[in-house]
Amino acid sequence: MTNAVSSPARANSTRPRAAVILAAGQGTRMKSPTPKVLHRIGGRTLLDHAIDTAQALDCERIVVVVGAHSPQVGEHARKRLGEGATVLQDPPQGTGHAVLAAREALADFDGDVVVTFADCPLLSAPVIEPLFDLRAGSSRGGGADVAVLGFEAANPGAYGRLILAPGHVLLRIVEAKDADDTVKQVRHCNSGVLAADRALLFDLLANVGNDNANKEYYLTDVVGLAHDRSLSTRAAFAPEASVQGVNSQAELAAAEAVWQAARRSAFLVEGVTMPAPDTVHLSWDTRLAAGVTVEPFVVFGPGVSVATGAVIKAFSHLEGAAVGEGALIGPYARLRPGAEIGPDAHIGNFVEVKKVKVGAGAKANHLSYLGDGSVGPKANIGAGTIFCNYDGFDKFETHVGAGAFIGSNTALVAPVRVGDGAMTGSGSVITRDVADGALALGRGVQSDKPGWATRFRAMKAAKTARKDTK
Structure with a gap:
């Protein structure tokens, strides 16, 4: 049973949708010659699961961000989606940099963009749809300019933390490596999935810096930048199991x-x-x-x-x-x-x-x-x-x-x-x-030899007896 069905909540928004699927990770922890996102769940590649979900969300444009280290990933995506469906992130400089690689491919697109990950095979359209519900309200003054999918982690560990105000208003996202002891106590975590208007998303990304522990350009920084501009940033929440990633x-x-x-x-x-x-x-x-x-x-x-x-x-x-x-x-x-x-x-x-x-x-x-x-x-x-x-x-x-x-x-x-x-x-x-x-009938004619088996057994028995007397 595929995920490629229209979302029942699609009527909540008439804005066109596009998806940027991040698939440029090297997947070194898999320790496999097969690129991480071409490993399979239920006999289907992780990348195909992500594409299925984007199609189930009625995304009319799908862009897969790939890395130079795994050309098979790009080939797989283009075989399914056609030429022009992939963009290259080279060299890799973080999730924000990866999404920016899709800017030119979506330059003529006017609508909402959702960013998803090819290594999260349990993500489904119903799990992501609430982000578009939040986005739909922005045109009426009550929705979100930037909507982020979060979850409450049993063990927050290395997840980025969502810093929230009442009403799931999202103030900022702090990566675990940059978090102090107080922030590390927060259990509301970032799945990485985010939705925003295309023009706003790439405008915010253009202002993201890399002054952090990894010296990378984080997609999560767009939340703080949006909040600084007095834009609405909100979070929707999903079960932890539905957003779990695959890295090993x-x-x-x-x-x-x-x-x-x-x-x-x-x-x-x-x-x-x-x-x-x-x-x-x-x-x-x-x-x-x-x-x-x-x-x-x-x-x-x-x-x-x-x-x-x-x-x-x-x-x-x-x-x-x-x-x-x-x-x-x-x-x-x-x-x-x-x-x-x-x-x-x-x-x-x-x-x-x-x-x-x-x-x-x-x-x-x-x-x-x-x-x-x-x-x-x-x-x-x-x-x-x-x-x-x-x-x-x-x-x-x-x-x-x-x-x-x-x-x-x-x-x-x-x-x-x-x-x-x-x-x-x-x-x-x-x-x-x-x-x-x-x-x-296609077999040889049977031939019987009367007494042959009796004589054969007697001969073998005699030979055995002579051996025993020596």
């Missing part, structure tokens, strides 16, 4: 756990049965209909949809697959991209399906590989069946007709078709098409 592998895992728990809870509310939800792993676009049952230790990779009444049994792995109504999958089944499982079909234990359309009521219950092709309605695939789809250079298709019966341990060498109602004998290697209703 441990924090990535923690964010994944929060995200997974929220998605599981949503599916339970929607009528999905999960006896052990904590053991089920979901992806950002997993679609489970009401009435689906998911047993313990099931993994959903990206691109899976499951229709009502289907049962996904324990220890199954699904990715890029569609499961029809009433189908039974697993246990220990693997559905790979392109698998389409029809209504009431059965894909059983240790069966792998890749790019095969399985018809309604068909069964492949044991130890088989079905790759590239189709299985007709009501067909039965015997244990140990293999679709031999690859010759070392190219892939070919196998098609099993409606009501066909494939005997156990059959190898179907593609390209090949087994007709409607046809059968194959167990242990056969089928290399030619089988006509409708025919029986195909």
Whole structure:
């Protein structure tokens, strides 16, 4: 399920919206060759989560600020948003400097700008929307010229502190490294997310200095500058979990756990049965209909949809697959991209399906590989069946007709078709098409040698006896 839906509160403001997503951090604490914002939560990159949120806020312009050290980030953003969607911050000189990098890209934009962070994957449109609610009132004299998203931290630590007056009027933001002991006692902290009119935001940023412990240009300084101009600065608050950032592998895992728990809870509310939800792993676009049952230790990779009444049994792995109504999958089944499982079909234990359309009521219950092709309605695939789809250079298709019966341990060498109602004998290697209703046998003629086993055992026993007497 994506976040790319219009915000229900959008009607509160008619001003155009743009987003500046900060994605230029080096992410050294991740200790990974993959750039931080290209790590994944729910199978989707942190950067894509941030873009999803901006789109859900109805931002008509999205600018991603990237660093020279990670060209893959810019490539990823441009692939999704198009050329011109990224600006370069080089060298990095703080968050204020990063936002200023987007000034030219938004020079012709007239509206509100929200600044978000690509390493905060749990941010969502409903969490950010209150900033625009505050902004909407500014034109009526009661709103905020600058609106900041805050949270109350259980452990404020290194977070910037929000210095507030009554009514959530924001006086200034003090970074932890610049805070004295009194300020460090404040529990209201800065998430970094901020919204303001585009012209005002860049005017304030142009006056930000770097007289601080890090010698950087802080985005947070715009609040103090706005207050000095007698402009309205306000804060809205969100749950701490919704604004948590990712800077290390441990924090990535923690964010994944929060995200997974929220998605599981949503599916339970929607009528999905999960006896052990904590053991089920979901992806950002997993679609489970009401009435689906998911047993313990099931993994959903990206691109899976499951229709009502289907049962996904324990220890199954699904990715890029569609499961029809009433189908039974697993246990220990693997559905790979392109698998389409029809209504009431059965894909059983240790069966792998890749790019095969399985018809309604068909069964492949044991130890088989079905790759590239189709299985007709009501067909039965015997244990140990293999679709031999690859010759070392190219892939070919196998098609099993409606009501066909494939005997156990059959190898179907593609390209090949087994007709409607046809059968194959167990242990056969089928290399030619089988006509409708025919029986195909592709195995050597059995030859029996009377008494051979008895003589063999006697010979072996005699040899063993001679060894024992030496």
